Amino acid sequence: MNTLLTLGDNLKTFWDYTGMANAIFIYLAIAKEYEPLLLIPIGFGILIGNIPFNEAAGLQVGIYEEGSVLNILYQGVVQGWYPPLIFMGIGAMTDFSSLIANPKLFLIGAACQFGIFGAYAAALLWGFAPNEAGAIGIIGGADGPTAIFLTSKLAPQLLGAVAISAYSYMALVPVIQPPFMRWLTTPKERMIKMKSPRVVSQTEKILFPIVGLLLTTFLVPSGLPLLGMLFFGNLLKESGVTRRLAETARGPLIDTITILLGLTVGASTQATTFLRPESVKIFVIGAFSFVVATCAGILFVKFFNLFLKKDNKINPLIGNAGVSAVPDAARISQVVGLEYSPSNYLLMHAMGPNVAGVIGSAVAAGIMLGFLY
Amino acid sequence: MNKLKQLLFLSALILLVSCTIKDENPRWVINEVMVDNQTGFMDDFGQRNGWIEIFNNTYKTQDLGGRYLTDDPNNPKKYPIPRGDVLTKIPPRQHVLFWADNEPFNGTFHVNFKLDPSKDNYIALYENDGKTLLDEIVIPAGLPTDKTYGYPADGIKFDKNNNTLATQLERITPSSNNAVLEENPKVVSLQENDPFGVTITITSMLVVFLGLILLYLIFKAIGNTAKNISHKRVASAGTLSAVRGESLLTGEVLAAISAAIHELNQDVHDIESTILTISEVRRKYSPWSSKLYTLRQDPRR
Numbered sequence: 169m170n171t172l173l174t175l176g177d178n179l180k181t182f183w184d185y186t187g188m189a190n191a192i193f194i195y196l197a198i199a200k201e202y203e204p205l206l207l208i209p210i211g212f213g214i215l216i217g218n219i220p221f222n223e224a225a226g227l228q229v230g231i232y233e234e235g236s237v238l239n240i241l242y243q244g245v246v247q248g249w250y251p252p253l254i255f256m257g258i259g260a261m262t263d264f265s266s267l268i269a270n271p272k273l274f275l276i277g278a279a280c281q282f283g284i285f286g287a288y289a290a291a292l293l294w295g296f297a298p299n300e301a302g303a304i305g306i307i308g309g310a311d312g313p314t315a316i317f318l319t320s321k322l323a324p325q326l327l328g329a330v331a332i333s334a335y336s337y338m339a340l341v342p343v344i345q346p347p348f349m350r351w352l353t354t355p356k357e358r359m360i361k362m363k364s365p366r367v368v369s370q371t372e373k374i375l376f377p378i379v380g381l382l383l384t385t386f387l388v389p390s391g392l393p394l395l396g397m398l399f400f401g402n403l404l405k406e407s408g409v410t411r412r413l414a415e416t417a418r419g420p421l422i423d424t425i426t427i428l429l430g431l432t433v434g435a436s437t438q439a440t441t442f443l444r445p446e447s448v449k450i451f452v453i454g455a456f457s458f459v460v461a462t463c464a465g466i467l468f469v470k471f472f473n474l475f476l477k478k479d480n481k482i483n484p485l486i487g488n489a490g491v492s493a494v495p496d497a498a499r500i501s502q503v504v505g506l507e508y509s510p511s512n513y514l515l516m517h518a519m520g521p522n523v524a525g526v527i528g529s530a531v532a533a534g535i536m537l538g539f540l541y
Numbered sequence: 542m543n544k545l546k547q548l549l550f551l552s553a554l555i556l557l558v559s560c561t562i563k564d565e566n567p568r569w570v571i572n573e574v575m576v577d578n579q580t581g582f583m584d585d586f587g588q589r590n591g592w593i594e595i596f597n598n599t600y601k602t603q604d605l606g607g608r609y610l611t612d613d614p615n616n617p618k619k620y621p622i623p624r625g626d627v628l629t630k631i632p633p634r635q636h637v638l639f640w641a642d643n644e645p646f647n648g649t650f651h652v653n654f655k656l657d658p659s660k661d662n663y664i665a666l667y668e669n670d671g672k673t674l675l676d677e678i679v680i681p682a683g684l685p686t687d688k689t690y691g692y693p694a695d696g697i698k699f700d701k702n703n704n705t706l707a708t709q710l711e712r713i714t715p716s717s718n719n720a721v722l723e724e725n726p727k728v729v730s731l732q733e734n735d736p737f738g739v740t741i742t743i744t745s746m747l748v749v750f751l752g753l754i755l756l757y758l759i760f761k762a763i764g765n766t767a768k769n770i771s772h773k774r775v776a777s778a779g780t781l782s783a784v785r786g787e788s789l790l791t792g793e794v795l796a797a798i799s800a801a802i803h804e805l806n807q808d809v810h811d812i813e814s815t816i817l818t819i820s821e822v823r824r825k826y827s828p829w830s831s832k833l834y835t836l837r838q839d840p841r842r
Contacts, residue, residue: 267760268760268763268764269764271756271757271758271760271761271764272757272761274753274754274756274757274760275750275753275754275757277753278746278749278750278752278753278754281745281746281749282746284745285738285741285742285745285746286742288738288741288742289737289738289739289742292736292737292738293737297728297732298728298731298732298735298738298741299725299728301738364792364793366764366768368764368767369767369771371767372760372763372764372767375763376760379756379759379760379763380756383752383755383756383759384752384756387748387751387752387755388748388752524753527753527756528749528753531748531749531752531753532745532749535744535745535748535749536745539727539731539741539745540725540727540728540731541725541727
């Protein structure tokens with residue numbers, strides 16, 4: 169009888185802790201294929217981290233028990249060294265040539281960062297402290313590793329909600345962005361055909377990570393962990409002589425870190441800290457930040473076009489791609505563009521602001537860290 | 542040439558910015574000093590003496606062993622801090638306390654001089670060479686009994702105008718923070734001065750735009766230079782691509798023309814070439830005896 173009671177208590181505790189949120193994530197990942205690479209580790213991590221056990225027994229199995237296996241793996245999140253490693257992999261897999269060929273697309277990546285600061289202001293208005301608002305605001309950067317990196321520093325208690333919100337909205341980019349893209353553009357603007365990007369030389373590709381690192385980190389030294397690793401990974405790719413290192417960075421390494429990151433973020437998330445009104449607010453602000461970022465990018469392109477020659481104009485449908493979320497946001501530009509002009513291929517053009525958004529959001533995270541940490 | 546000037550200007554600007562950033566606070570700071578200790582903190586021997594607190598003002602563990610502590614400007618090597626004591630390895634942003642009891646044989650942290658409350662007390666910390674000054678402070682005469690002199694915030698010696706912040710401290714905090722940080726001062730300041738996040742938004746967006754505009758300008762200049770070099774090369778080579786720089790034809794049109802010419806040439810060649818030549822292939826070596834085949838392949842780069 170006692171055994172049954174204990175089992176009942178444990179199940180109740182498990183339910184209280186997880187609220188079966190893990191089941192929702194695993195379902196979304198498998199059935200809907202929403203960011204499965206992250207949502208499956210996070211969902212299963214919630215399961216692992218919330219199995220009830222007697223802490224007084226000193227088994228050292230809980231994620232918050234110093235020296236436990238999960239705790240050791242969790243240090244990558246707490247100390248913030250998983251996200252820079254992921255950034256190295258992103259750098260090693262990203263081709264910046266569309267951006268180098270048409271560098272004015274950098275500015276679209278900058279404009280979309282309004283999403284971060286719009287969300288920051290919204291979070292302040294909704295009663296969050298500035299450091300928490302900074303962590304919530306970074307959801308607008310549409311960059312999971314950056315969001316986790318900044319939140320682990322500014323507001324670790326919000327890590328689960330921010331990480332899940334960021335990855336959920338990244339998965340929902342195809343749902344969120346197109347209505348605003350159509351709403352803010354005229355049929356004529358959607359038909360704009362952009363010039364084919366020029367061929368970029370190897371020298372330019374090698375110069376890019378070096379100059380990019382020096383410039384951005386001189387301005388925002390606090391962004392060094394993310395930007396340093398991003399540009400380092402890119403140099404591994406572009407140098408042409410470190411193929412093995414680049415392949416490891418963009419393959420086995422990034423996969424390993426993604427597994428550990430997702431699993432430990434999930435395991436550190438409990439319903440007692442996750443299923444709260446604050447989390448609902450974070451989800452609402454997260455959606456708002458994506459909308460602001462998308463609109464800011466599109467409106468900026470329209471504004472920028474006022475100063476460009478007729479044959480040099482930019483199709484505003486690539487404005488949404490500045491929110492990073494590589495390469496989904498760029499793919500949406502392509503899909504929406506093809507709806508209105510079947511021969512207008514915007515993918516390569518959209519990749520420019522898309523990767524500029526990655527740099528922009530890392531710079532913005534560095535600024536937030538400088539102001540609030 | 543103008544592009545080159547722009548690049549040089551930007552490089553100079555970056556260098557200027559980097560050079561103007563200087564670190565005013567030293568790596569080690571004599572953080573808090575008690576001269577006359579009557580009722581305060583006691584050492585391991587139950588004695589009350591003056592003490593000197595030194596603060597590791599960096600974000601890495603540093604070893605104080607081998608450095609010198611002195612109260613005499615003419616004798617920088619007065620008290621050599623013993624090497625090899627694990628306790629002299631001070632973690633980042635942490636403190637260590639030295640007893641000014643003139644009892645150096647009581648341990649590493651007992652120096653060979655005493656502080657005198659009736660006069661100014663000069664205290665200095667020197668580098669291992671006994672010449673490089675790491676930090677110094679003068680405790681004015683007349684510091685009340687059981688009071689300390691030092692810096693209100695750990696390791697911060699100067700204000701914005703480079704004035705010293707050393708003063709008599711309100712709280713006695715041996716081996717602990719001089720200022721107790723209960724809240725993040727940056728967050729508190731933002732809550733008071735920027736409740737809606739307007740200032741931080743404007744500032745941050747300016748920095749983001751500035752960074753990406755600089756990247757835009759630099760890569761525009763680099764791109765133009767690369768294009769010029771490429772045009773010169775193809776023009777000097779006299780290839781079809783040279784036309785590209787001079788005409789308004791797009792890349793696709795040029796590719797189509799090139800493909801057509803190539804196909805034409807191939808066709809002509811197929812018709813004209815009807816002579817079959819068979820030439821003997823002579824192998825001067827056999828793979829069986831080739832040294833190359835016996836070597837292991839280089840790993841892929």
